[in-house]
Amino acid sequence: MLYDVIVVGSGISGLYAALYAKRAGLHVALICKSNPLRSNSAVASGGINAVLKTTADDTCDHHIQDTLEGADKLARPSAVSAMVKGAEEIIDELIAMGVAFDCRDNGEVAQRPFGGTSAKRTCYIADKTGSALTQTLFTQCRKEGVEIFPNYVMLGIATFNEKLSGITILRRKDSHVIAFACKSLVLAGGGFAGIYRGHSTNSQESSGDMLAIALRAKMRLANMEFVQFHPTTLLNSGALISEAARGEGAYIVDENGERFTDELQTRDKLSRDIVLHQLAGHTVYLDFRHLGEELINKKLPSARKHALNGAGIDILTELLPITPSAHYTMGGIWSRNDTSTDIDNLFVCGECAYSGVHGANRLGGNSLLEAAYFGRVAGIEAARAAKKGEFHPIDYALVDKESRYVEMILEGESRFNINTMRRNLGNNLYKNAGVFRNHDSLANALEYIHYLMKMSSGLCCVNKERSDNVELISIIEFRNSLTVAEAMVMSALAREESRGVHYRDDFPEKDEKNYQVDTIIRRLAGTFLRISFEGHLSSDWWHRIRQFFHTR
Incomplete structure (x- = not known):
């Protein structure tokens, strides 16, 4: 299957990206792990922040300042400013698509206060805002001709001579591994708070699949230690x-x-x-x-x-x-303000992305705004890249490798219970890497993660059926969860201070001298991970130079 643009993820960010890529006149596919209307976006209840012309006693500058203060000095000001200033246009566009925001008696959009805000700026539909937005965007995508593939699980990023060529996918109806080719790719597959099984507002599907896949592809993850507890x-x-x-x-x-x-x-x-x-x-x-x-x-x-x-x-x-x-993860796949990443023609948005707007702590009402705003940016940029790009060959050795991986899980002898291991991981993370953490608790968490990694090789399907095998998907998700959990805990160990949602008993104060920068984690040879700390501009200059000469 060949597509100009492939979008992975059916939350607000993915739907927006697919919609805008399609509006550029391109052939667009939307890949969904399960039911397209079961994303985290669909259960986001409270509202979406925006300063409107009718908003009383508020300005974009106030919204920017609230966001930067809430982020505890780790947000990227340029990204925050762009998002905030684009908010009213997003609300107007959603209304034009048919979203029925609650209104005051005079017909103006009603707004409520949210934590950390200096004004009533959160637009809402009762307490089911995310569901209403998701359904409207999904309907719009179908109406405008986006091809939607529910129950397809992304396994990996395919490259040829270090250039993006497509993705490998597990088709759930028959457990068959296939490849889709594309000129540009948008990852919008959600966050990883579901790894705190039993202590999370997220479903177990929020296992950090996109982040684990990105890490295996040698892409950078940023600020993984910042997990917000609702x-x-x-x-x-x-x-x-x-x-x-x-x-x-x-x-x-x-x-x-x-x-x-x-x-x-x-x-x-x-x-x-x-x-x-x-x-x-x-x-x-x-x-x-x-x-x-x-x-x-x-x-x-x-x-x-x-x-x-x-x-x-x-x-x-x-x-x-x-x-x-555990509710929301501020860390994710490192990206620039235009949603581009370490791989050319690969863009990220939504909770799986580190967009720079939430820093060390997200304000309520900003996540739906971030998803919509950066989803739209990703769709526009992915379409632009696809129009200039070309298809590259799929290396079917990768498809064969993924097929053998799936066969091993399906055909092997199961020695452990997947549900018990997931619950144990969640309990351990909540206890040792939760609202409060310190060196000893984090070291205990990391040791347990490594133990589970060794044990996970013994996880295979008891049910050998190939049609819609839920156990197969759970094992793949759990192994991704362990990869992401390791990156999160290692990042938390490295940041020896307290900032935002990352609170360490052994380092209760902020360290502005050493840690007012992003935590960056990379995968090197094998499974070895390297942690570094980088400022917002340190990794961006070469990309800007390349863009300058490419557009001339």
Whole structure:
């Protein structure tokens, strides 16, 4: 199969990229691991940030400043500025596609406050914003002729003489490995918070596949240590209760009914306050009771449904027990402001990318904006590259290698239980690389990851059927999870300071002299990883020079 542009991932960023590549008149394929409407974007509830002409007492400069402060001095100012200034156009475009944002009585788009913001700038559709945006963009992609391939799992990046030639894919319906050729590629396959199995708002599919694939392709990953924990998730399941709840006025209280923290501070600080209160022997709750049934049913219907289904709690009359869970990953595949990467004609966007806008801590409402804005940029840039580019041969030795890898998992004798290993990894990471960490806990986490890596060679399918083999996909995801977990923990060990969501008990202060730079991790020979620290501009000058002469 030959395509001008291939996009991997069906969240908001991938859908936007596919849509804009298609609008350039190109042959575009969208690859989805499972159901296209089951991405993390679809469960993002709270809203999307934007300064609109109708926004009261707010400016783009305020939005930029809030984002930079929330990022704890690690954001890339040029990327933040571009995203913020493009936000209103994104909202207008979504409305034109049919997104029905909640509005005030005068017809203007309604906006609510979110943590770490100095104004009400979060546009929303009740508490199901991500789902509404995803469905609208998916419908638009189908309408405009993007070819969509659900239930195809990306395995690797194919290159020929160090030039992009395509991707290798596992077709789930028959477990057959195939190759798609392309002139340009967009990776938009989501983050890796799902590796905290049992302690995450993400599904197990958020296993960091794109990052593991990129690392194997010798691409750089950046700031992997920064994993954001959402402060308000159901105590027993990790199911998300959106920041929309606190934006609409829900309180965080303990068993005595006392409010002990600022509900609208940034997520890193709020999560630490909650965990410390729990360690002191308290139980922590969300209190909706004072909001009233009318407001809850109108603006927080999903929160009420999740509480009833997930905890048996009616938030109209009862307190809802909560705890922080791994939610979003700021680190990812290193990219420039134009979403380009270490491989020519390969672009990244969304949570799998390090775009530079979140730094050490993401503000709520900025992730959907980042996904839409940089997804659009990626689609435009990928189309531009494809028009100038050409197809390169697929090395079918790579396809054969991936086929043998899949055959080994399918045909081998299984010695361990995949679900037990996933849960054990999640428990270990939550304990040792969670809201609080230190050298000893991180070293313990790394030792356990290496142990699981050795054991994972004994993971094979008990079920040998080739049609839609869920076990096969789980094993592939788990091995990718271990690769990503190793990179994350090594990065956390290297950053000997506390910044944003990365809080080390043994280094509780920021070190501006040594660590106000990005953590970069590369794969060298074999499985050896190398950590370095780089400023935002240090790796970009040669690319700029090449671009200058290429466009002349």
